[in-house]
Amino acid sequence: MATDELTIRGRVAVVGVGESVYYKRAQSPEPEFKLVLRAILAACADAGIDPSRVDGFCSYSNDRNLPARIANALGSPEIRFSNMQWGSGGGGAAAAIGNASAAVAAGFAQCVVAFRGLAQGQFGRFGAGPRSNTISGQGAFTVPYGVMSPAQTYAMRTTRLMYEHGIDGSTMRAVAMAAYHHAQSNPRAVMYGRPLDEKGYDEARWIVEPFRLYDLCLENDGAAAVIVMSAEAARDLTPNPVYPLAVQQGGGHRSGASVHNQTDYVTSSFKTVVPHLYGQAKVGPEDIDVVQSYENFTGAVVMSLIEHGLCTYENANEVLTFENLISPTGKLPLNTSGGNLAECYMHGLGLQIEAIRQIRGESTSQVPNARVALANAGPMVEVASTAIYGNQEALG
Amino acid sequence: MSESKRSDAKSTQEAYLHAGLPAPTPARDGLDKPYWDGTRRHELWVQRCDDCGTHQWGPEWMCHRCRSFEVGWVQVAAEGVIYSWERPHHSVHPALAGQGPYLVVLVELPHADRLRMVGNLLGDPMQDVEIGARVQAVFEDHDDGERSFTLVQWSVPAG
Numbered sequence: 001m002a003t004d005e006l007t008i009r010g011r012v013a014v015v016g017v018g019e020s021v022y023y024k025r026a027q028s029p030e031p032e033f034k035l036v037l038r039a040i041l042a043a044c045a046d047a048g049i050d051p052s053r054v055d056g057f058c059s060y061s062n063d064r065n066l067p068a069r070i071a072n073a074l075g076s077p078e079i080r081f082s083n084m085q086w087g088s089g090g091g092g093a094a095a096a097i098g099n100a101s102a103a104v105a106a107g108f109a110q111c112v113v114a115f116r117g118l119a120q121g122q123f124g125r126f127g128a129g130p131r132s133n134t135i136s137g138q139g140a141f142t143v144p145y146g147v148m149s150p151a152q153t154y155a156m157r158t159t160r161l162m163y164e165h166g167i168d169g170s171t172m173r174a175v176a177m178a179a180y181h182h183a184q185s186n187p188r189a190v191m192y193g194r195p196l197d198e199k200g201y202d203e204a205r206w207i208v209e210p211f212r213l214y215d216l217c218l219e220n221d222g223a224a225a226v227i228v229m230s231a232e233a234a235r236d237l238t239p240n241p242v243y244p245l246a247v248q249q250g251g252g253h254r255s256g257a258s259v260h261n262q263t264d265y266v267t268s269s270f271k272t273v274v275p276h277l278y279g280q281a282k283v284g285p286e287d288i289d290v291v292q293s294y295e296n297f298t299g300a301v302v303m304s305l306i307e308h309g310l311c312t313y314e315n316a317n318e319v320l321t322f323e324n325l326i327s328p329t330g331k332l333p334l335n336t337s338g339g340n341l342a343e344c345y346m347h348g349l350g351l352q353i354e355a356i357r358q359i360r361g362e363s364t365s366q367v368p369n370a371r372v373a374l375a376n377a378g379p380m381v382e383v384a385s386t387a388i389y390g391n392q393e394a395l396g
Numbered sequence: 397m398s399e400s401k402r403s404d405a406k407s408t409q410e411a412y413l414h415a416g417l418p419a420p421t422p423a424r425d426g427l428d429k430p431y432w433d434g435t436r437r438h439e440l441w442v443q444r445c446d447d448c449g450t451h452q453w454g455p456e457w458m459c460h461r462c463r464s465f466e467v468g469w470v471q472v473a474a475e476g477v478i479y480s481w482e483r484p485h486h487s488v489h490p491a492l493a494g495q496g497p498y499l500v501v502l503v504e505l506p507h508a509d510r511l512r513m514v515g516n517l518l519g520d521p522m523q524d525v526e527i528g529a530r531v532q533a534v535f536e537d538h539d540d541g542e543r544s545f546t547l548v549q550w551s552v553p554a555g
């Protein structure tokens with residue numbers, strides 16, 4: 001690798017992943033901060049490092065658990081890096097790992113953890129509408145019309161996708177069923193032991209047309225963590241490091257425009273991200289062995305897979321079937337842990353961990369010989385992100 | 397809000413959604429006041445750049461096309477076409493607990509640089525909704541609460 005190349009590729013590696021127990025929403029017996037500590041300790045144990053070696057912290061979506069407090073608990077002798085990816089819901093899940101990677105590659109810190117904690121019992125739900133008597137600003141143009149929750153905010157994009165491109169509802173059902181299928185092999189999954197069949201999907205109640213109950217992510221309590229170190233340090237810890245080949249965050253022109261006035265409305269926010277992503281990773285869609293695609297809503301997954309070049313607007317109805325989306329036999333194994341729909345809604349960090357586990361060969365729905373895995377985050381939000389992970393062979 | 401002479405645009409005193417949702421109030425910084433004042437007169441006002449003439453929505457301090465700070469306001473025809481829609485069934489606010497399904501439309505204003513607005517589609521909440529259908533604004537007055545305000549709803553003209 002040319003030393004003047006501006007890239008994380010080959011310079012950094014994921015050394016450890018970990019999570020707390022995943023709970024149903026508001027069911028955690030422990031506070032959010034404790035869940036975060038448990039996840040980070042689990043990731044350190046996975047990496048085989050003493051927790052005091054963690055000297056950098058990255059999170060997203062305005063996570064409440066402050067690095068200084070975590071470092072105190074871990075006994076870190078110094079904090080060298082702390083970083084928050086603003087807003088945009090779960091759009092920062094891959095970006096946080098990218099920011100950790102960048103910090104390591106730049107020499108800002110040596111051992112950086114990307115983490116996210118959520119205890120909705122302790123802090124309130126995402127899906128609830130505002131309880132104030134008045135509303136002003138952007139919300140004044142939507143809330144009085146009953147457009148309040150994320151599902152109500154994003155359903156109209158899916159309606160327009162289906163209208164413009166003739167995408168069938170069967171694609172969304174396949175995404176939901178594949179996630180539930182994979183969760184049945186994953187004891188960590190909140191929906192472990194609770195399979196979903198076609199009838200169950202079709203007969204579920206509407207939440208907001210075109211979304212039925214199983215088109216929406218769960219809401220959960222838990223925490224997850226991913227630790228990044230230099231590639232060199234990683235090779236001292238494990239014979240098989242997982243390399244982030246590229247991580248890119250982004251949004252298109254006026255992606256943050258209010259009241260649904262984004263220049264390009266029918267997008268999962270990945271159109272500008274993907275050329276940079278594949279260019280930096282030096283792989284293309286044809287090289288992706290397994291995909292973790294963030295499900296806030298199944299319609300957003302369909303949009304994301306298209307925008308990542310994994311199918312097209314024209315063939316989405318044929319490619320996105322249950323048979324194609326399941327591991328190990330499908331052509332496009334998707335969300336192999338159960339994802340946000342059926343493993344846990346850890347704001348997408350669980351999907352990043354699953355991509356890393358696939359490259360290690362440790363998934364509960366392993367894709368044989370997975371070399372390259374893609375994991376995206378936060379489709380349709382203002383700033384989304386995607387990571388591509390590979391093994392030594394993929395790195396070349 | 398100023399309460400001068402009202403236009404002869406379609407209006408209603410009957411609210412589409414149950415009472416009790418947060419009442420819209422102009423932002424404290426004054427950015428969107430001309431819009432809300434306009435709704436009270438049953439007029440649809442949006443931003444238009446004084447320098448380059450581009451219509452803009454939602455309200456912003458700077459023109460996103462030419463970066464001028466001279467963003468003015470203009471009254472536009474209170475009509476548009478349906479760009480997208482959704483039908484919420486599951487309530488996420490106590491005020492809508494007994495509401496049942498309702499219709500939300502995203503309306504494009506072709507005569508104002510195709511900007512888009514969110515509102516409810518009046519009439520049967522289970523009606524078929526056609527993307528591309530022409531709709532007319534209906535000014536829905538709320539004068540019985542602590543604060544008076546007017547929402548901009550939409551309906552498909554009869555015939």
Ligand SMILES: [Zn+2]
Binds near residue numbers: 445449459461462
């Ligand atoms: Zn301008």
